[in-house]
Every structure is written in C-alpha cells, then in structure tokens.
Amino acid sequence: MIDADVHIPNPRLKDLFPLLPGHWVEHFDNTMDKGASQEYYPPRSPVAGRRGGLTELREAVFEQGGAEVAISSCLYAIDSIHNPDVAAALATATNDWQAMEWLERERRLRGSVVVPIGLPAAAAEEVERCADRPGFVQVLIPVRTEHPLGSRHYHPLWKTIEESGLVAAIHFGGAPVTPPTPTGWPSFFLEEYTAMAQVFATQLTSMIVEGVFDACPGLRVVFLESGFTWISAHLWRMDKEWRNLRRLVPWVRRPPSDYFREHVRVGIQPLDAPPEPAQLCEIVDQLGSDDLLLYASDYPHVHACDAGDLLLRLLPESLRRKIRSENARSFYRLSEGGQP
Amino acid sequence: MKYVVAEASEIESGGRKIVTVAGRSIGVFNLDGEFFALRNRCPHQGGKLCEGKLWGVIRSDRPGDFEYRPSREILCCPWHGWEFHVRTGQSWCAPERLRVRRYEVETVAGEEIAEAADAGAEPADDPDAPAPGMVKGPYAAETYPVTREGEYLVVEIPFKKSRVSDRTASRSGRSTADR
Numbered sequence: 001m002i003d004a005d006v007h008i009p010n011p012r013l014k015d016l017f018p019l020l021p022g023h024w025v026e027h028f029d030n031t032m033d034k035g036a037s038q039e040y041y042p043p044r045s046p047v048a049g050r051r052g053g054l055t056e057l058r059e060a061v062f063e064q065g066g067a068e069v070a071i072s073s074c075l076y077a078i079d080s081i082h083n084p085d086v087a088a089a090l091a092t093a094t095n096d097w098q099a100m101e102w103l104e105r106e107r108r109l110r111g112s113v114v115v116p117i118g119l120p121a122a123a124a125e126e127v128e129r130c131a132d133r134p135g136f137v138q139v140l141i142p143v144r145t146e147h148p149l150g151s152r153h154y155h156p157l158w159k160t161i162e163e164s165g166l167v168a169a170i171h172f173g174g175a176p177v178t179p180p181t182p183t184g185w186p187s188f189f190l191e192e193y194t195a196m197a198q199v200f201a202t203q204l205t206s207m208i209v210e211g212v213f214d215a216c217p218g219l220r221v222v223f224l225e226s227g228f229t230w231i232s233a234h235l236w237r238m239d240k241e242w243r244n245l246r247r248l249v250p251w252v253r254r255p256p257s258d259y260f261r262e263h264v265r266v267g268i269q270p271l272d273a274p275p276e277p278a279q280l281c282e283i284v285d286q287l288g289s290d291d292l293l294l295y296a297s298d299y300p301h302v303h304a305c306d307a308g309d310l311l312l313r314l315l316p317e318s319l320r321r322k323i324r325s326e327n328a329r330s331f332y333r334l335s336e337g338g339q340p
Numbered sequence: 341m342k343y344v345v346a347e348a349s350e351i352e353s354g355g356r357k358i359v360t361v362a363g364r365s366i367g368v369f370n371l372d373g374e375f376f377a378l379r380n381r382c383p384h385q386g387g388k389l390c391e392g393k394l395w396g397v398i399r400s401d402r403p404g405d406f407e408y409r410p411s412r413e414i415l416c417c418p419w420h421g422w423e424f425h426v427r428t429g430q431s432w433c434a435p436e437r438l439r440v441r442r443y444e445v446e447t448v449a450g451e452e453i454a455e456a457a458d459a460g461a462e463p464a465d466d467p468d469a470p471a472p473g474m475v476k477g478p479y480a481a482e483t484y485p486v487t488r489e490g491e492y493l494v495v496e497i498p499f500k501k502s503r504v505s506d507r508t509a510s511r512s513g514r515s516t517a518d519r
Contacts, residue, residue: 152403152404155403210403211402211403211404212403214400214401214402214403215402215403243420243421243422244420244421245421247395247398249400249403250398250399250400250406251400251401251402251403251405253399253400253474
C-alpha cells in the first residue's frame, strides 16, 4: 500500500537555525519575526493532529498503517511570509531539514519540496536545487495562491517542475493576500474550509484553460485534501463551456476532462461522503477512469470520516488495489518495493 | 429537383443568402467564388445554423501562439457554438467521446460524410480537417449541391422517398428568399 498524503510536523524555528545563514538567525533572534505561522488549523483541534516525531510516524503509517511507501509533506506556511528573502531562506532551510531529519532517516518516507510560491522564480530555483536530492518526489504548492495557477506568471515554474521530473502536489490551504472564497473574505473557518473545494476547482480550470498542460505536456499534478466528489460535475461544465469558447484558447484541443484524466491524480482523504455511502460508487464511476484516486491517510490529522475504510470497503477489489497502490506507484514512477 | 435560389451576383464573396426551397430553410454561402448550401438547422439541437458567424481556422500548439488562416469557412451555430465546415457540412473539434447523440444525415453528400466519420479515421491523419489536430465531430449538417447556371445559382434538393412528399416538394416550386 502507498500512502499519498502524510505530514511531518512543522520545524520549530530553532530547528532551522543550523541551516540558515547567520544574518537570518540574528534577525529571528533579535526581532518579532518568528517565521511562518505554524498551523492551518486551530491549535489542539482534532484536525490539527498531534505533534509526533519520526518514531510515532513510523509506528502509525508503516507498522500499523501498512504503507510500504508514504509521501509526506511539511505544511510550514512559507507562503505566509511576505518578506521575499526570508521566504526563500526559510524554504531552503526547511527542505534541508526535511531531508536530514526525516527523509534520510526513513527511506520509506518520501518528501515534498516547499517553495516560496509567491515568488515563482525563487520557487523554481529551489525546485532545481532539491530535484536530485534523494527522497524528494514532489513540490508542495498550497491551493490558495495570489494568482490563478494557470496564469502566465507561473508558467516558468511549471516548466521547471516538469523538467525536474517531480510531481506538483497542490494541497489544501495557503495564505496569500487574496480571499479564500471567490466572493471575498468569509467570517468563519467553516466557510473557508467549505470554499476550498471551489478554490481547487478554480485552479483546475485555470491550469487547463490557460494551457499549462499544453506548455508542459509531461507535467503531473496531484490534488491533496481536495475531496473528489465535486470533480465530475465541474468537468461536465468545463467541457460544455469549452465547446462554445474554445476559439479563444485554441491550444486546448481536447475536452478539459481529458486533460484532467491525463495529468491529475487525487488523494482520497478527507472524503466528502454522501449520507448514503453506497452512492460513492456512482460518484467514483462518474470520474470516468480507475486511475485517478490515490489512497491517503492524511496522518496525523484526524477527520470525521475515514476515507480509506469507507470508500475502499465499497469498491470492487480491482479498483481497491489500484487506489491502494497501483495508481500511486505508476504516477510517482515507484518500482515494486517503492524505490523510485 | 433543382431550384433557382439567387442571382450569382447577389451573394458577394464571404456572404450568404438564406432561402426557403422545398419547405426547407437553406443557407447558400459564397466562399471566394465557390458556392455551398447547408440546411439552416443545426443537427445538434436545431438552431438556425446558417445565421451563425463565419470564422477563420485557428489552431495552437501552446498557450499564446495562434496560427490563423483567415478562410472564414467555419460556421458556428448561434445556439451552442458547434463548428461546421461550410464546404462539407462536417462538424469539427468535438471528439466522439463527448457522447452526444448522432444525427442521421439524409442527403447524399451528408451520408458520405457520415460514413467517413463511422470509419473512425484518426484525427491527426484526416486530410479534410480544416487545421491539423482538429477532431471530427459527431454531426454533419445537411449539404446540397449548388451550381452556377449562367447568372443564376441553382440548388439541387434530392427527391424525397414518398410520393406524397414529392408532390409537396414540387408544389412549393420556386424559391423564395427569406432574408
């Protein structure tokens, strides 16, 4: 089994001190700047999970969870830092820390390069720096960004990611300067969390329509913690609108749903389950391909509904096998036994 | 049955005339001195296809690049934007997998086109594609042969199968321009 979404905790700022240039250590010591905000979720809420080390992760993900490989990410919110030099320095230090403290110590664990996404050129440099380091298999990009991810602004970064051979992992969250809903700033967490599906939908539309996959035909994208029950309806609409409006974007030569199925994979946790769980089978069927879903536990975050248990129980064995391991193995190009 | 539908000088290059012959609304198009006739009814959902705008052929390999041929041979239905090649009546761009309902084409030219679509030719190899990479769609608009006889344009409407409709067709006789 391959677990496509587990988290390693954020580094404490002092964990990064040995990896940061001296003037930044002095800056953090002597000023109010204490680095990125620590959590997306309210501290100590169940969804925020518990802070564990490598021992706890090994036990939960590999021993009890049964994963042969787990793809991890560190949600340290580099994108919340608006000083460009601090953002770049902390991204570099966080990646070195991930490699040294986690990936080199546990070979079954794979990692995600964190980048200062607000600075696409600096992000591309960090991707190039880390691409060949053992253990890194993807680049972590928060789904909330300052510009739509398909905009030309990000095309050089997509090209770099494509050429690096890494997957682009687009993950729930983000702290750009723009509101988290399409209509503005909400008042409550409930609104923000619910709207995140629309943010994913918008980013998917943007990347397809603005030609990211035409400019980068080898680019692979995984959506993490996006949910998947909204996807088919969104693709139906995009395919329909493409019929009318494709002349403005003639590089989009196939229906948008084709691009999605070729380039994008989706983690299954957390799951937006219908009240009647059996209806999930129909929703999975509507996706139009058995290759899309990846098993994900979202360790250590705890959700109301365990996607693995609920979904996999309902699906036929052949599809269950694909979701549990084959889809991720093929998409991440992991060999049998998990070595890249 | 042949119907005189217009004086050839009436339809300038790039222009069109919509006429009613044999009870059917038909658009007659002048593409650089060549004349083509299509039924004014989109095989998708019945929109007035021949009132749609004419477009050139555009294609692209990557965002921001445009290869444009200003031939204005692509007719877009005003209802849903389905694109038809005026020369053949064939719809283009929508792959079969959009799973829209097929339309049985009645005219001779249309049947030939429909058969070609059934044969499932690879889109990239299709020599009839208005631009490389365009994919044949599931629809073909009805087309009619247009000939120029002296100063007049003549549209040929095939005889219908039943005797009753034959009579109807001949009774409607001469064409009337409806636009």
